[in-house]
Amino acid sequence: MKISEVPQQPGMITDGRREICYAVDDDGNYVLAGSAGWEPKNIANDQAWEIIRDQMQDTVRKIRSGKLSPLAFLMVSNQMTPALLAQYVGFSRWRVRRHLKPSVFKKLKPEILKRYADLFDVPVDTLSKVPKDIETMLSKTDTP
Amino acid sequence: MKIDFEHRQSAHCESGVTANLLHHYGIDISEAMAFGIGAGLFFGYLPFIKINKLPLTTFRCEVGGIFKRLTRWFGLQVRWQKFRNPEKAMDALDRKIEEGIPVGCRTGGYWLPYFPPAFRFHFNMHNLVVIGRENDHYIISDPVFPDLERCHRKDLMKARFAKGAMAPRGTMYYLTHVPETVPFDQSVKNGIRIVCRRMLHTPGPLIGVKGIRYLARQVKKWPEKLGQRKASLYVTQLIRMQEELGTGGGGFRFMYAAFLQEAAQRLQAPGLQDLSDKMTAAGDLWREFAVIGARNCKGRAGENDSYAAMTRILMECADREEEIYRKLLPTVR
Numbered sequence: 001m002k003i004s005e006v007p008q009q010p011g012m013i014t015d016g017r018r019e020i021c022y023a024v025d026d027d028g029n030y031v032l033a034g035s036a037g038w039e040p041k042n043i044a045n046d047q048a049w050e051i052i053r054d055q056m057q058d059t060v061r062k063i064r065s066g067k068l069s070p071l072a073f074l075m076v077s078n079q080m081t082p083a084l085l086a087q088y089v090g091f092s093r094w095r096v097r098r099h100l101k102p103s104v105f106k107k108l109k110p111e112i113l114k115r116y117a118d119l120f121d122v123p124v125d126t127l128s129k130v131p132k133d134i135e136t137m138l139s140k141t142d143t144p
Numbered sequence: 145m146k147i148d149f150e151h152r153q154s155a156h157c158e159s160g161v162t163a164n165l166l167h168h169y170g171i172d173i174s175e176a177m178a179f180g181i182g183a184g185l186f187f188g189y190l191p192f193i194k195i196n197k198l199p200l201t202t203f204r205c206e207v208g209g210i211f212k213r214l215t216r217w218f219g220l221q222v223r224w225q226k227f228r229n230p231e232k233a234m235d236a237l238d239r240k241i242e243e244g245i246p247v248g249c250r251t252g253g254y255w256l257p258y259f260p261p262a263f264r265f266h267f268n269m270h271n272l273v274v275i276g277r278e279n280d281h282y283i284i285s286d287p288v289f290p291d292l293e294r295c296h297r298k299d300l301m302k303a304r305f306a307k308g309a310m311a312p313r314g315t316m317y318y319l320t321h322v323p324e325t326v327p328f329d330q331s332v333k334n335g336i337r338i339v340c341r342r343m344l345h346t347p348g349p350l351i352g353v354k355g356i357r358y359l360a361r362q363v364k365k366w367p368e369k370l371g372q373r374k375a376s377l378y379v380t381q382l383i384r385m386q387e388e389l390g391t392g393g394g395g396f397r398f399m400y401a402a403f404l405q406e407a408a409q410r411l412q413a414p415g416l417q418d419l420s421d422k423m424t425a426a427g428d429l430w431r432e433f434a435v436i437g438a439r440n441c442k443g444r445a446g447e448n449d450s451y452a453a454m455t456r457i458l459m460e461c462a463d464r465e466e467e468i469y470r471k472l473l474p475t476v477r
Contacts, residue, residue: 051377
């Protein structure tokens with residue numbers, strides 16, 4: 001890759017920072033060149049986020065129809081599975097899976113809720129809230 | 145407390161941390177040189193390991209390998225520490241910072257607040273150097289970012305104790321002894337030898353140039369085997385492994401070409417410059433694969449952007465790289 005070919009197509013980096021590419025200058029010497037982004041990379045990254053977004057929307061639907069507890073939304077929007085979430089909060093997997101049931105979640109003690117709230121860095125009382133408008137929620141938390 | 149530490153932005157976290165740490169102790173070494181000596185270049189297609197249900201492809205060596213090889217060959221003494229208790233891990237870090245010792249930490253990228261949102265995934269192999277502390281904030285030399293970053297204690301603690309695959313468990317490391325002189329030239333040769341051997345002679349079909357060919361043969365079967373949607377996810381995952389994770393472009397091939405160029409001058413071996421040029425060309429070809437793959441996924445594929453075309457390009461990548469390693473190996477005997 002020549003210096004003139006170092007791509008400057010922003011997408012993933014939104015704050016004007018640059019990442020390093022190795023490129024060849026006119027004399028054939030390697031130099032470090034800043035890149036603002038590259039279209040193929042942006043496309044690949046977008047697709048990864050699309051999957052997460054799909055999962056989030058699917059989860060919200062399930063919460064509204066009473067199949068999952070609101071905890072599921074925090075889990076999925078933090079790209080976690082019950083297994084990973086269990087490791088973070090120090091509960092067993094089956095316990096976390098139980099907490100994903102609305103009937104069980106409703107009766108959870110404050111100290112258990114606090115473990116989840118601490119991990120996700122949110123107040124305990126917001127744990128049981130489902131985002132009303134998922135699109136604004138998504139653009140706020142995830143969309144680059 | 146802030147240690148006087150020269151922060152040099154790098155393409156990749158581990159080679160960047162390695163080069164910057166050594167540089168701090170007076171060893172003049174570039175990121176590319178650290179990557180080359182540490183034998184960072186690799187290829188492995190490991191479909192049985194899944195990340196988010198997608199097969200793992202890697203263009204670099206095992207985590208920590210670059211740092212370990214380089215420090216061993218240079219005769220540097222390193223202290224590694226792992227922790228069970230997060231508070232103790234932070235206290236130990238604080239003590240070293242107070243002593244004026246820059247400390248490398250392994251972290252999970254997801255919890256570092258200075259990461260742009262688009263990069264925030266759970267990956268636990270991110271390295272950075274902590275170089276200071278101001279009250280509740282740490283000053284961090286994260287080699288993939290242009291400037292020093294600040295990070296709150298509770299965020300850094302979370303990042304150091306990220307969970308999941310390859311959990312860092314608070315791992316931190318720092319240099320305890322640096323010799324006056326280091327066997328530079330011999331280490332360059334060692335590094336080259338390891339890369340060539342791994343890429344040419346690793347048993348099994350999945351590693352090295354054989355691995356690239358195996359992947360190439362798989363790619364053209366993907367649409368039929370997996371369906372269009374899944375096939376396109378497999379391709380973009382490949383592109384991300386190749387380009388996104390701080391590779392310097394072309395799945396580390398450009399960085400390795402830069403290393404070969406530096407090695408040519410250092411060892412007075414003009415033949416290596418020629419191989420550096422060839423490696424650059426191989427990197428360009430990998431980039432072409434990414435362009436075609438991404439276009440295909442966007443549904444903007446022309447006739448030349450089919451999966452068969454991707455297979456052809458990957459096959460050529462394998463051929464070109466094989467030629468390079470075959471010529472490279474005798475130069476270090």
